[in-house]
Amino acid sequence: MSLGKLLERILQLVPVLLGVSLIVFVMMALTPGDPVQIMIGDQSITPEQEAELRRGLGLDRPLVERFFVFIGNAVQFDFGTSFYHRRPVGEVIAERLPATIELSLVALIVALVTAIPLGVLAAIKKNSIFDRLATVGSLLGVSLPGFWFGILLLMLFAVHLQILPVSGRIGFSSEVPTVTGFLLIDTLLAGNLRAFGDACRHILLPAITLGLPMTAILMRVTRTSMLEVLRQDYVTFADAKGLSRRRVLFRHALKNALIPTVSVAAIETGSLLGGNMIVETVFGWPGLGRLVVESIFLRNYPLVQAAVLFYAVTYVLLNFVADILYTVLNPRVKL
Amino acid sequence: MTRLNRLFLASALAFSVAAPAVMAQDLTVGFTLDADTLDPANHRKRETETLIRNIYDGLLTRDGDMKVVPEIAESMTQVSPTEYDFKIRQGIKFHDGSDMTVEDVKFTLDRIVLEGGMGGGVTSPRQGLMGPVDKVDILDDSTVRITLKEPWPILPAMLPNQQIVSKAWVEKVGNDGLATQPNGTGPFKLAEWRKGDAIILERFDDYYGGAADIAPVGKACVDRVIFKVIPESASRVAALLAGDVDIINELPPFSVEQVKNNPNTDVLTVNGTRSFFIAMNMQGEYFDDPKVRQAAAHAIDKDLIIDRILGGNAARIEGILSPDAFGASELPAYAYDPEKAKALLAEAGFPDGIDVTMDVEGAFKDIAEAVASLLTKAGIRTKVAVGESAQLTEKWRTQGKPKTGDMYFSSWGNGSLDPFDIFTPTHRTNDRGNSAGYANPELDALLDAAAVEMDAEKRAGMYREAEMMINADLPYVYLWVPQDIYGVSKRLKGWKPSADSRINLHDACVE
Numbered sequence: 107m108s109l110g111k112l113l114e115r116i117l118q119l120v121p122v123l124l125g126v127s128l129i130v131f132v133m134m135a136l137t138p139g140d141p142v143q144i145m146i147g148d149q150s151i152t153p154e155q156e157a158e159l160r161r162g163l164g165l166d167r168p169l170v171e172r173f174f175v176f177i178g179n180a181v182q183f184d185f186g187t188s189f190y191h192r193r194p195v196g197e198v199i200a201e202r203l204p205a206t207i208e209l210s211l212v213a214l215i216v217a218l219v220t221a222i223p224l225g226v227l228a229a230i231k232k233n234s235i236f237d238r239l240a241t242v243g244s245l246l247g248v249s250l251p252g253f254w255f256g257i258l259l260l261m262l263f264a265v266h267l268q269i270l271p272v273s274g275r276i277g278f279s280s281e282v283p284t285v286t287g288f289l290l291i292d293t294l295l296a297g298n299l300r301a302f303g304d305a306c307r308h309i310l311l312p313a314i315t316l317g318l319p320m321t322a323i324l325m326r327v328t329r330t331s332m333l334e335v336l337r338q339d340y341v342t343f344a345d346a347k348g349l350s351r352r353r354v355l356f357r358h359a360l361k362n363a364l365i366p367t368v369s370v371a372a373i374e375t376g377s378l379l380g381g382n383m384i385v386e387t388v389f390g391w392p393g394l395g396r397l398v399v400e401s402i403f404l405r406n407y408p409l410v411q412a413a414v415l416f417y418a419v420t421y422v423l424l425n426f427v428a429d430i431l432y433t434v435l436n437p438r439v440k441l
Numbered sequence: 442m443t444r445l446n447r448l449f450l451a452s453a454l455a456f457s458v459a460a461p462a463v464m465a466q467d468l469t470v471g472f473t474l475d476a477d478t479l480d481p482a483n484h485r486k487r488e489t490e491t492l493i494r495n496i497y498d499g500l501l502t503r504d505g506d507m508k509v510v511p512e513i514a515e516s517m518t519q520v521s522p523t524e525y526d527f528k529i530r531q532g533i534k535f536h537d538g539s540d541m542t543v544e545d546v547k548f549t550l551d552r553i554v555l556e557g558g559m560g561g562g563v564t565s566p567r568q569g570l571m572g573p574v575d576k577v578d579i580l581d582d583s584t585v586r587i588t589l590k591e592p593w594p595i596l597p598a599m600l601p602n603q604q605i606v607s608k609a610w611v612e613k614v615g616n617d618g619l620a621t622q623p624n625g626t627g628p629f630k631l632a633e634w635r636k637g638d639a640i641i642l643e644r645f646d647d648y649y650g651g652a653a654d655i656a657p658v659g660k661a662c663v664d665r666v667i668f669k670v671i672p673e674s675a676s677r678v679a680a681l682l683a684g685d686v687d688i689i690n691e692l693p694p695f696s697v698e699q700v701k702n703n704p705n706t707d708v709l710t711v712n713g714t715r716s717f718f719i720a721m722n723m724q725g726e727y728f729d730d731p732k733v734r735q736a737a738a739h740a741i742d743k744d745l746i747i748d749r750i751l752g753g754n755a756a757r758i759e760g761i762l763s764p765d766a767f768g769a770s771e772l773p774a775y776a777y778d779p780e781k782a783k784a785l786l787a788e789a790g791f792p793d794g795i796d797v798t799m800d801v802e803g804a805f806k807d808i809a810e811a812v813a814s815l816l817t818k819a820g821i822r823t824k825v826a827v828g829e830s831a832q833l834t835e836k837w838r839t840q841g842k843p844k845t846g847d848m849y850f851s852s853w854g855n856g857s858l859d860p861f862d863i864f865t866p867t868h869r870t871n872d873r874g875n876s877a878g879y880a881n882p883e884l885d886a887l888l889d890a891a892a893v894e895m896d897a898e899k900r901a902g903m904y905r906e907a908e909m910m911i912n913a914d915l916p917y918v919y920l921w922v923p924q925d926i927y928g929v930s931k932r933l934k935g936w937k938p939s940a941d942s943r944i945n946l947h948d949a950c951v952e
Contacts, residue, residue, distance in 0.1 A: 139831025143838065145485045148854040148874070150866055151569035158556060158564050190477040190486065192566075193620055201636045253673075260679045272680040273671045274638050278467065281633075390671040392475075392637025400474075405831055 119422055126418040127180065127411070131173050134407050141165060141189055141405040163189055176411065185415070186408030188401075195412045199394060204287025205275060206386070206393035210378040212290070212309050213317035218371060221321045225328025225367070226360065232333065240325065247322025256315040256388040263311060270307055273390030277304045312389040316382065320374050327370050332363040365435045372428035376421040465664040468933070468951050470944060471677040471686035475637050475670045479623040481604035482553050482565045483616065487856070490602065491943050492640055492668055496536075497604030497625030500527055500546065501597060502652050507765065507858055507940045509597050510654040513541070513605055513626065515583075522592040522895050523575075527585045533649045535607045536623075536630040543579045548608035550577040550587065559616055570602050592893040594900065598857040601941075628661040628947040642666040651947055662935060662950035678928065681706055687930040687951060688944065694752040700928045707931055710754055710924040711938040712765050714856050716863060718917040719799065719812070720837060720849040720876035727797065728847065728877075732789035733821075734915040736782040737848075738775035740819030745777075746811050747921055755921040760908035761867060763922040765940065766858045768904030772912045782819035794820030797847035800836070803827050809850045812920075823848070839878075841871030849876050856941045860904045861892050868911060879916035 142160045151159075160166045164186075167175075179186060185195045228240040263270040271277065275289055280301035282292050290309070293302035335341060336359055344354045382395035394413060401409040474488040481493050502512040511517060514527040533541040552558045553565045554574045573590040580586050589596065610624040623631050628651060629642035643665055650658040669686060671677045677689040678696045682703055692700060692708065700706045721728035721737060728734055747755045756764050759772035786794060799816075801809035806827050813823035828836070837849045853874055855863040865888050866874035870881070884907055891903040911917075927938045936949035 137832075138835040139829075140835060143834055143873070144831050145566065146569065146873070147485070148863070148866070149569060150572075150862055151873070152573075155569040158568065159566060162564050162566065188477075190484065191620070192478055192480070192483045193617065205637070257673075257675050257679070260676060264685075265679050265683045268683055272683050272685050273471075273676055274669060275635075278469075278639065278641060278665075278667055387673045388676055390638070390669065390673070390676060392635065392670065396672065397637065403830065 115426055119419070122422055123415065123418060124177075126415060127177060128173075130411050130414040131176060134405070134410055135169055137405070139405050141407065144405055145189065180412075180415070185412035188409045189406045190401075190404060191409075195409045198397070198409065199412055199416065202392060202394040202397050205391060206379060206382055206395060208288045208290060209309060209312055209316060209382065209385070209391060209393060210375065212313040213320065213378055214371065214375055216313050216317040217320040217324055220317075221324035222328055222364070222367065225325040226332055226355070226363075228325070228329045229332035229336065229363075230355065237329075240329070244322035244325050247318045247325075250318065252315055252319070252384045253388050255318060256311070256385060259311045259315060260388070270311055275305065275308050275392060276301065277308075280304050312385050312391050315388070316378060316385045320371075320378065323374065324367055324371060328363065328367045331366045332359065335359045335363040338362075361435075365432065368431050368435060369428045372424050372431060376417075376424045379417065379420055466662075466951055467665045467667060468663040468688075468946060468949055469667040469669055469686040470946070471671045471680045471689040472668045472944075473670075473672055473677075473691055476634075476640060478620040479631065479634070480616065480619040481606060481625075482549070482559065482567055483620065485566045487942060493604060493623070493625075494627070494943050495629045495642060495666060495946055496623045496627045496631060497606070498627045498651070499601050499604045501600040502655075503601050503939065503941060503943075504652070504655050505937060505939060509601060510652050512601075512652040513546070515653075517597065520586070522893075523589040525587045525589075525596060526580065527587070529583050529585060530649065531583060533626050534647045535610065535626055536645055537607070537610060538647070539607060539609060541605065541607070541626055543582060543585050545605055545608050546585045547577045547579050548611070549603065549605045550574070550585075552606070552611070553603060561616075563616070567603065570599055572596065572599065592895055594893065594895055594897075595857060595859045595861050598859045602856075629666055632665065638670060640668040642668075655948075657948060661947050663946070666946050666949075681928045681930065684930065687933045688936070688949075689928045690925070690942070690944065692926040692928040694750070694754055694926065696928075697752050697754070697926065705931050707929055709927045709929055709938050711927075711940050712756060712763065713923050713925045713942070714763055714765070714858055714940055715852050715854045716758060716761055716763055716922050717850075717852040717920040718761070719920065720851055720917050721915075722844060722846055722848070722878060723880075723916055724844060724878045725847055727789075727791070727795050730789045731915065732785045733791070733795070734918075735775065736785035736789070736819065737816060737821055738915060738918045739778045739785065740782040740816045740821055741812055741918060741920070742777040742815055743920055745815075746808065750808055750811055751921070751923055754926055755923040757921045758919045760912050760919055761853075761864055761917070762860055762904070762908060763855060763858065765922075766855060766860060766863075768860050768901040768908075770905045770908060772908055775915075775918075779815075779819035782821070786820045791820070794822055796822045796824070798824045798826050799848040799850055800826050800828050800833050800846055801850040802830050802833060805850060812850065837876035838874055840873060840875075844876075844878060851876060858940070860907075864888055864904065864907060865892065868907075868916065877916035879911075879914070881910065881914060884910050 141163060142156060142165060188195045188198050191198045224240055228237045231237050260272055264272040282296050282298060282301050285292050285295050289305040293305050341354060341359055344358050382393055383399045386393045386396040398410060398413045476489040476492040477484045477486055479493060481497050498512050500514040501509050504510050513530060513533060515530045516528045518526045520526055529543050529546060535541055553567050554571045556564050559565050572593045575588045575590045578586045605626060607624050611619055614622055621634060628645055628648050630645045632643045633641040644661045646660060648660050671680055674691060674693050680686045681689045684705065697708050700708050721734050723729055743757045747753060747757060759774050762769040799809060799813055809825045813825045816823040836846060837844060853863050853867050866872050868875060868879055869885050869888050887903055887907050891900055894900040894903060925938055925942055932952045934950045934952060
């Protein structure tokens with residue numbers, strides 16, 4: 107892809123982000139519920155003190171003015187102050203982000219590593235008992251609710267077998283200096299194998315829970331596209347040439363069969379980043395999803411706005427990555 | 442050793458259960474929420490205060506029976522209806538080793554009560570909790586005077602909500618620094634804050650000992666306290682059963698048996714401070730008639746619901762006040778009597794019953810469904826509508842503006858256990874929490890007078906009178922005050938839950 111095309115795609119981000127900002131701002135403003143009343147809760151307060159609280163949050167100013175202040179600051183990467191944390195929301199989000207990204211990536215790896223071999227196998231052994239089991243399994247994977255499956259895993263591995271921890275990212279006897287914020291990397295950088303193992307044990311169940319629906323989807327995509335490819339003339343030709351079955355499958359068929367898998371995986375990664383709320387809540391995972399849910403209930407406008415903008419940027423970028431991967435894997439397609 | 446063997450050994454080592462190098466005594470709490478900030482003047486959440494309270498001490502605190510006792514203050518004297526003198530204890534140290542002085546006390550209170558008191562034009566979000574405090578003066582090296590704009594008898598009940606910070610420290614680190622670098626006088630100091638995950642506290646060895654009236658006085662018992670954030674209740678229970686944590690808050694009633702049956706865990710309860718009730722829209726189609734409201738009261742079998750759904754962990758109420766609150770008294774009860782309810786409906790002109798909707802938050806849907814089925818049996822055919830807290834608040838707490846809806850299953854907290862904090866907002870005409878739309882000038886006058894009455898006995902009498910009025914007028918069906926339920930490990934000693942839902946761990950030990 108040429109540099110010009112790349113710049114064009116990046117410039118296309120601008121109207122998308124402006125649109126998203128406007129929508130999220132208006133949606134938050136239209137949602138019933140007054141942040142000041144929520145904050146005061148069950149307390150007595152004088153009207154003057156209430157007005158002072160409202161002024162302090164900047165909610166005494168007209169909506170239009172607030173929007174332009176928000177946009178003006180946002181282009182300078184200033185997303186305002188969290189009503190509750192009373193610190194810049196960028197800072198609060200940045201603290202939580204590594205945990206979410208780490209969990210999403212591990213879930214993605216779990217999904218890819220299980221889905222592709224299973225999908226290929228199911229395609230090769232089409233209509234066998236294995237294929238049917240895999241189909242039922244993937245149906246279950248898509249339909250099992252994350253909160254239920256997660257708690258089931260917890261009861262089994264943490265409460266009954268007591269071999270994995272219930273919640274958190276790492277135990278309290280492990281102290282690891284923060285470098286990247288990704289504990290799996292930081293523990294290795296510190297050369298602390300014990301802490302690395304601890305971090306692995308902590309991330310295992312949440313990553314499986316989070317990755318399960320994606321595994322199921324990717325497996326089905328891989329199976330379908332593999333079946334499609336196996337019907338192509340060039341595969342028959344390769345077989346006819348007398349190439350080994352293994353060589354035909356992995357050198358010729360799989361490479362092409364993976365094109366849809368890769369693009370679906372890239373797009374699904376976006377929903378992994380956004381769909382973490384439930385898994386993070388069940389496993390006490392200190393990520394962004396939980397923070398955003400809490401903030402929505404509390405009508406913590408600045409934090410929700412910034413987080414939604416972040417999700418939007420991530421989603422757009424991942425789609426972009428999917429497009430690039432697509433052109434790499436399939437040179438016939440040009441952006 | 443082969444390469445494979447080495448790899449295997451390394452991974453076995455890595456995946457083995459991490460054992461701490463030194464057996465420090467840790468107490469771990471599975472807690473619902475992380476702190477928003479560790480600045481005592483800059484937050485608005487009960488959970489945040491619970492965490493901060495282990496790091497910072499206040500002028501006053503509460504003992505296990507919710508009695509207000511001096512903590513950093515040695516004594517409190519009321520000089521006039523609007524002036525309180527506090528004698529400050531000497532020899533108290535902050536975690537950074539500096540001495541605490543009356544300057545710090547004044548600085549702390551000014552930071553909360555003054556407009557723009559936090560600097561940079563920022564007013565503390567906790568200003569409203571300090572009522573009509575006018576100013577704070579230093580009288581001498583060990584005495585501070587708080588002056589009120591008007592009499593406010595609940596000042597002592599509200600002061601435990603504020604904690605003393607170091608003037609020099611705040612000036613050094615600023616508001617932004619104080620959010621993450623606390624420097625208190627409390628029994629524990631911050632070791633590490635893993636945001637969203639855990640707050641790790643260490644015992645402060647120069648602790649002055651805490652409130653003289655709450656034994657044992659001295660340093661904290663355990664080496665470390667860890668507040669581990671586990672928002673999901675099923676996961677909190679799992680952590681307790683797995684032995685990962687020693688205390689969990691908000692144990693759901695349906696998990697009580699499971700925790701009791703586990704050989705290593707137990708359940709502790711304490712009377713809560715939150716009153717539950719059903720608001721009936723007195724400007725609405727049906728509930729403007731007192732007979733219909735009485736019918737609703739007679740239709741609900743509170744004892745049955747307390748017993749079956751709340752596991753017996755609640756106290757029934759006939760007025761707004763918790764049985765533990767100041768001024769609470771025995772009130773006439775509306776007995777469960779569905780036939781009488783039907784008769785009352787007929788008298789009100791609805792012999793065929795009425796169809797109504799009851800709004801409720803998702804968390805209380807099950808209880809609301811049970812209440813609705815009882816109401817329906819008595820002719821008040823009730824449909825439960827689940828809404829979200831913020832949205833329902835806006836719908837029902839209209840502060841005088843017209844409202845829609847029939848019934849609202851709701852509650853109001855009363856951490857101070859002083860009627861002022863719950864009675865006035867929920868019953869005074871057009872006040873913040875008056876979701877029934879109740880308007881009774883006689884009651885308003887009584888509540889206003891009681892709020893500033895300094896004679897405790899007379900004040901209690903006034904609230905008794907007010908309770909009788911609302912018990913007769915019935916703007917709400919008063920339901921119950923649930924107990925707070927905690928799950929604990931049996932190795933925990935010396936800790937009991939507190940009615941204000943704080944988890945003070947100064948006295949707690951683990952075996």
